[in-house]
Amino acid sequence: MLPLLAPVTVRPRDDRDHADRIALSAATTGGVHMATKDVRSWIDERREANVFHVERIPFAELDQWRFEDVTGNLVHSSGRFFAIEGLHVVEADGPHGDGPYREWRQPVIKQPEVGILGILAKEFGGVLHFLMQAKMEPGNPNLVQLSPTVQATRSNYTKAHGGTNVKLIEYFAPPDPERIIVDVLQAEQGSWFFRKSNRNMIVETVDDVPIWDDFCWLTLGQIAELMHEDETINMNARSVLSCLPYHDEAPGALLSDVQLLSWFTNERSRHDVRARRIPLTDVHGWKQGVEAIEHEDGRYFKVLAVAVKGSNREKISWTQPLLESVGTGVVAFLVREIDGVPHVLVHARADGGFLDTVELAPTVQCTPQNYAHLPAESRPPFLDYVLDAPRSRIRYEAMHSEEGGRFLNVRARYLAIEADDTVEAPPGYAWVTPGQLTALTRHGHYVNVEARTLLACIHAATAQPQREA
């Protein structure tokens, strides 16, 4: 007997029930799989169960990586993964394209492949849980953090380096169209990567999913609590979680959506950023040593090499380059209630590695050490406001590290600081609501990765106010 064909039917364009179920998960602080208080010890246990060593090595000891002739670019012999090349950036502010401009050269990570960052979701007892992985990345300060269910470069999951299969990748490549909650290409750091995007995904399942020792189902309420802990939720997980389609409960915003998009369009139009890849050998102002490529004045970051020995990753041991920042970053949103509606002060930031001129960044995003030699007036706007904020003004604070597969101990203090009612948005800045940022995360190249982390932190702070110390 032939199966009956279901008639083709239209469906509502909005999936409103996603938001309801997200709200329920955010309000649920007890998960079915593990109590939140036990997650820390589980991560510690995973760290101990798999002995990893990460050791700095001279570039000469890199296996399958080499400095290419002529260009001097640091490349993998397969031509895959990523490469360290040079970038030449000229930025001009409009409106005329010949106003004041800045120009510089720097090393940059070139990684054209689009990877997958996927979190699997499933209802237990009617509440959405999210499958987090305790994953080792060589650059993490504490090696193991909670990562998405799957984080895989294309080279990973197509087995370019001969490793094992990526667990659960079948839920994401391709996803079941009936079960997609989030699926968007989001860019990574524009100051370190050249136009890199990853596919940020949340996909639901009703299957029985095997649970390996490295995996744990958590509610959003549990994740919110963990987001208040230092260096626990990794950058990729923060990025994916920031794209969750939360309800906007606020009655409105200072700017309507049309006004916000118009302001953003103007910011994109008035900046003229010309970024050009150049050979690494042409990056003036940086010097290459046996163990590091670094800025002549010791600022910004270093490129270096590590050897990794582990036991439960896709490969047992490998070597690779990493970037190391020279200081700890400060990444902060000023927050202000306008008519009782919380707003954050976004900055339309131009970075050389952005695909399209500017993205919305936190109010402050910098490494203060890079400004130590400059006069006070050259310091980034609001940096001192943030650093000098009394504790009573801090709505959120935690130390997070950036992606441990590319960055070694690159840490920043992520903050949400309550601003005075008198703080107005200067040119290039705008007060927007978290609901507006959330709506923009449905599309790429609006909300930068640091702002996405802070957005996830703000969702966490809303779901789960920090417990008193």
Added chain:
Amino acid sequence: MLPLLAPVTVRPRDDRDHADRIALSAATTGGVHMATKDVRSWIDERREANVFHVERIPFAELDQWRFEDVTGNLVHSSGRFFAIEGLHVVEADGPHGDGPYREWRQPVIKQPEVGILGILAKEFGGVLHFLMQAKMEPGNPNLVQLSPTVQATRSNYTKAHGGTNVKLIEYFAPPDPERIIVDVLQAEQGSWFFRKSNRNMIVETVDDVPIWDDFCWLTLGQIAELMHEDETINMNARSVLSCLPYHDEAPGALLSDVQLLSWFTNERSRHDVRARRIPLTDVHGWKQGVEAIEHEDGRYFKVLAVAVKGSNREKISWTQPLLESVGTGVVAFLVREIDGVPHVLVHARADGGFLDTVELAPTVQCTPQNYAHLPAESRPPFLDYVLDAPRSRIRYEAMHSEEGGRFLNVRARYLAIEADDTVEAPPGYAWVTPGQLTALTRHGHYVNVEARTLLACIHAATAQPQREA
């Protein structure tokens, strides 16, 4: 006495009343300024009032344009406007980045400046009217077409070429935040431009606006009727009008918005387009003559030069390069009602000049002549379906020309063709509603310029079904 400061207040994020007023304007076929039937003769009159001559000239007679040493690029002596350079494109389909690929070189227009395409709107008798300009562009087949109120490159309105001021530019640079209806960066042809975007704007005013002879206020109902005429509404106007935030009256769509965005994300991820600017001299397969740069087999397009003499443009006379297509294009949406809701079949098209891999294109977008030498199986999908469609299946048809400031007599037949109920979307294609496309035009790099024209045509066909011949 000090003025009272209005309290800061939040407003609703949505401007729902814009859509209501757009619907009213679309339903209004009689404007206060000019009857629709008189617009044609007014355009003719404007054409005759200003005697223009456009003449093809050898490259050597270009004034202030020259072929640069070494690169051979065709550039303006000011370094502004645009340049003709070379483009090297390698396209691979995923998922592995080493699947079948195509590779070619071609001349390309490089124009990094963001221009403004702005339409001024104003209520007369409670109905929105839009200020259209009868504007001469040297490449228009009939020289004068209806254009936006303002179309200005940055060089134009900052007077780089010493011309007159651009009329009414003050409404758009900057716009009054309280009166913005549309403000978005939209890309132009990815096959001819390298990553060019213009700022598409519609701004309302309550001012008394002086009316010059070249300007006319029209309702959307009137513009809809004119959109059924050949070569009357220029490309820039079509692009801006496509971004109008019409209500979506449909109960839903075949794909929810999340599903549509996920499908699009997958299309972006699976294509790998590496486009690199190269010197024009390195464009193999093309030959440079005294009067034209053309493909060795006479396909695709030519680069040539013209001298323009006019009387009411920003400059009295000038010379410039233009691109001329070798044939007439076919640009068509297949249209199908699903559950009574009209859908169009979009194609995720990869063009070398796109900033970000793929954009949503019409079902068919090609110049059939370029395929004449190829076997039937190499013809674009659905081309013959469109060309063979009986007249009873044609929902919309008109000839439109592309931007007359860059393209000489580049025409295409724009069509909406009713498809059989059995036509399914093959890989790389999806059935989406006009309402979904409209929502995506709020953001750049989703809907390509040809699909935007067709979207404006479909809005026009909905507002104003074609009169019987």
